[in-house]
Amino acid sequence: MGRTYPEGGAEQARAVLRDLAANPRTADQIARRLAIHFVADAPPPALVARLREAYLRSGGDLAIVAAALIDAPEAWSPTAGKFKQPYEFLVSSYRAVGVVPADPFPDVIQPLTQFGQRPFAAPQPNGWSDQASDWIAPDALVKRMTWASNFALAHAPQTTAPADLAGAVLGDRLTPPTRLAIARAETRPEALALLLMSPEFQRR
Amino acid sequence: MNQSPLHSRPFASSGRLSRRGLLTAGAGLSFTLIAAPALAASAVGQSKLVVIVCRGAMDGLSAAPPIGDPDYLSLRGPIAIPADHTLKLDGHFGLHPRLITVAALAAAGEARIAPAVAIPQRIRSHFEAQDLLENGGEQLYGAASGWLNRALVAITADRRVTAISIGAQAPLILRGPAPVRSWSPGGRSTPDLARVAAALQDLYQSDAILGSALALGLQTEATAEGFNSGQTLQERDARGLAVTAARFLAADGGPSIAVLSLDGFDTHAAQGAVNGQLANRLGALDQTIAGLKDGLGSAWGKTVVIAATEFGRTAHVNGTGGTDHGTASTMILAGGALKPGGIIGDWPTLQPARLFEDRDLAPTLDVRQVFKGVLRDHLGVEPAALETRVFPDSRTAPPLDNLV
Numbered sequence: 001m002g003r004t005y006p007e008g009g010a011e012q013a014r015a016v017l018r019d020l021a022a023n024p025r026t027a028d029q030i031a032r033r034l035a036i037h038f039v040a041d042a043p044p045p046a047l048v049a050r051l052r053e054a055y056l057r058s059g060g061d062l063a064i065v066a067a068a069l070i071d072a073p074e075a076w077s078p079t080a081g082k083f084k085q086p087y088e089f090l091v092s093s094y095r096a097v098g099v100v101p102a103d104p105f106p107d108v109i110q111p112l113t114q115f116g117q118r119p120f121a122a123p124q125p126n127g128w129s130d131q132a133s134d135w136i137a138p139d140a141l142v143k144r145m146t147w148a149s150n151f152a153l154a155h156a157p158q159t160t161a162p163a164d165l166a167g168a169v170l171g172d173r174l175t176p177p178t179r180l181a182i183a184r185a186e187t188r189p190e191a192l193a194l195l196l197m198s199p200e201f202q203r204r
Numbered sequence: 205m206n207q208s209p210l211h212s213r214p215f216a217s218s219g220r221l222s223r224r225g226l227l228t229a230g231a232g233l234s235f236t237l238i239a240a241p242a243l244a245a246s247a248v249g250q251s252k253l254v255v256i257v258c259r260g261a262m263d264g265l266s267a268a269p270p271i272g273d274p275d276y277l278s279l280r281g282p283i284a285i286p287a288d289h290t291l292k293l294d295g296h297f298g299l300h301p302r303l304i305t306v307a308a309l310a311a312a313g314e315a316r317i318a319p320a321v322a323i324p325q326r327i328r329s330h331f332e333a334q335d336l337l338e339n340g341g342e343q344l345y346g347a348a349s350g351w352l353n354r355a356l357v358a359i360t361a362d363r364r365v366t367a368i369s370i371g372a373q374a375p376l377i378l379r380g381p382a383p384v385r386s387w388s389p390g391g392r393s394t395p396d397l398a399r400v401a402a403a404l405q406d407l408y409q410s411d412a413i414l415g416s417a418l419a420l421g422l423q424t425e426a427t428a429e430g431f432n433s434g435q436t437l438q439e440r441d442a443r444g445l446a447v448t449a450a451r452f453l454a455a456d457g458g459p460s461i462a463v464l465s466l467d468g469f470d471t472h473a474a475q476g477a478v479n480g481q482l483a484n485r486l487g488a489l490d491q492t493i494a495g496l497k498d499g500l501g502s503a504w505g506k507t508v509v510i511a512a513t514e515f516g517r518t519a520h521v522n523g524t525g526g527t528d529h530g531t532a533s534t535m536i537l538a539g540g541a542l543k544p545g546g547i548i549g550d551w552p553t554l555q556p557a558r559l560f561e562d563r564d565l566a567p568t569l570d571v572r573q574v575f576k577g578v579l580r581d582h583l584g585v586e587p588a589a590l591e592t593r594v595f596p597d598s599r600t601a602p603p604l605d606n607l608v
Contacts, residue, residue: 138421194400202414
């Protein structure tokens, strides 16, 4: 940034961090990354501009930026714009059936590894990709399907009809084709597997 | 480039085009400009290329110990591979005792080593160096896709060629605009699963991405199950994975390119010598190459295998019986399509004055020169596309002649 910082212990580092935080390029980056993570792989430019503005106006107050994201109509679009990362898919599956994983290795680490997201092993220092194209690999999708089928065999709830569960989990996002596929399933676990693998449930 | 008194390999030290290279280059160009490249395509249409990415920085000085170099033993101390334990390569280089298949192939003229190669930038971070090895850029972050994917794009302008990676996701080297397949063990077909799969294919019909991805994934899984008679492979079964990859390649209409990754080469402590940590990883590499040869069957004769790593390791053994991040390392080439020959590139020697930054084996060859030579002469990639799109700004790293 073309500035020199005199030595002064920790204060020197704080001065560098303050200037980095106040840099408009930091605002660009944070606004874009937030919009990509929460809204869409290719987020609406108007949304990014509003988040950037909130960052700069508030002097980098992330709570205010988050509030701007919550206020943005783009964040509430009824069409889910993000394909779930393996971790999100796994966690939302457990939540859908109200089960807590019992054993971390077979219940969490093994499936995430098969889906291409071994915990704490992001291939790059900047973390996991936030783009659908990096997660919808043919093999990883087959692994999701295999896992969902076994998961459904183990956890399909006996008390809730699959159709009701679909409505409760997906709300207005449940589409007629998915509703129909779940209704036509031969068994309860099959119905749950289809719900978990439906295009709606695979996205958020 | 350094010419050592020990090794003078004029054929490999310059990037000049051989007469054969010139003819090939000229022929390829004129075919593209004038007519459908039917001849060029038939010559290289059956060629197979396998790239094994050895992640974590493989120690070339242990993979192919320079037993004729007078500084080797003293630099390496307890982790040196004694000459009488190495497998024979030539008078100056041996092979690690676990590289049994590679040694047998070398004796048959089907394996060679490039003992001092490096990526174009001097980087000591695994992540960044692997990026550069795989994206084929001149600079870090020079390209967002992988060079093998861009090679696919360049080839498919003429003919249909596909690629497969072993692993849940395609590694960077294969990512990009050309669609590629991936496969990893762990899928299993049961009658229940078949019904779910059928219902999902209906459900995904109107989904632009999920439908085609699932169809491809299911097809790949079915093919792999056929290869392994329904048995599920273990993820650490290097030979089994290589056999499966090779059978994909050898199948009718199968892919021409496969990528496998081996990790665990980051041996900072307790590296071992004849046995130990690194020996086991080299054993896995050898098993991978053996599995490829088995699985390819007669297609081995049209195959080139390249095993490459992001960088080498320090010339000195460190205080914990290991080695730290270095610069040049060894690349291993194998395959029935390989031309017999000696070591590829020059040997810089381990003399103290020759070490890079006083600590590492110095590179004498750019990895891209090997990749480009193989892509041009084995897969028929146009030289013009190689210079500009596959390896952007790589005129200073001309393709190596006489590899294939």
